[in-house]
Amino acid sequence: MRDEQLPLTRRHTALRCAVGHYCPLGFHATWAYLAATARPSPDLRRDPAALLRALETLEDSRTVRLNELAAIAARRHTEKAAGRRTPRPTDTTLLRGPHWPSETAPSRLGLVAAVADRHKDFRRLPHPDETLYRDSEAPQLAGLHARLDACATTYLTNLGHIDASTRRALAETIREIERLRRPTHTPLNGHLLMWLRFAHLVAYAAAAFSAP
Template structure:
């Protein structure tokens, strides 16, 4: 089923709360610009003052409103980019000019103003917990000369996540610089094509990209972010 179908079910006051809650989760599975769990964490916090989406129908609707508004911005951006590319191609321009449309596989919260700072903090906190639970790469897959580099990158990314959360989403420039360097370091460890070691590293990279986006996003202040 489509995002619209799930959204309509989540809004249907004639359905049991549990079914509306499942419909919202299904809608998030269809549109999750930060990743499913991070998007859910973002919505739960921005649905304040009650983030319990299962038991509070009003909070559930606030979360759905935020999700639909973000999706509308993403859809409008994609349509505008497609229209611009048609004009550019007709003029013989094979390379897009101007601002590129955001790549949908990168964590990003499309919105008309700025994303919620507390929402991003919640998303990063969820991603950080998951990152810390991830098993380290199988030693059998890690060449001896790379093991120390990977351990260092893991520790640096963990420290960057902790620093971001400690600062409640307002990291200073040294933290941002360290994060950018760590993100680039993870990228350099990925092998061209497919390699068994890439799978755990891609999960590190996903969290690093979410953290980098949250650390650089011009987030709205807490009082405006709901």
């Protein structure tokens, strides 16, 4: 990516490949975060300086991530030796949920861009086919989709801030989506997992800058 002798298109592709290997917010959300924070040019394909800024942001985050993983591994080694086999909830969140590792607070602009990108995709997702769920679940699914859409819209309208009532609504939406998941792999679970990934991204982004 740093080879200035290569065409910008190839360097752009190399950056996308790097994001494919390290995407703490998911591929598309991570790309949106980098594109937003690498401004002033919004098009990374035409701005070599912005490409380098994006790469540096990605590398800085990955360095912090590797340090986080090393710290978790060392702590788990000590805890297992002491008989504690279950990881801490905070460790599980860091390992599985969306999270932008950084020495400082993540970029609010970057997180807003990430949520906006995923919100557009969420709205385009087809609703689960009615053959995938019980008739009694139809109103609940429609309500959860509408509530998640409303929470994300509030977040974006307020440029990264949501009030306490919206945070509670988002948390309850996540719990209800998780309760609807089947114990085995089913087509409905595929839809619900996409909703959950988006909901967790909104929740993480909102928590990063919401007042307690």
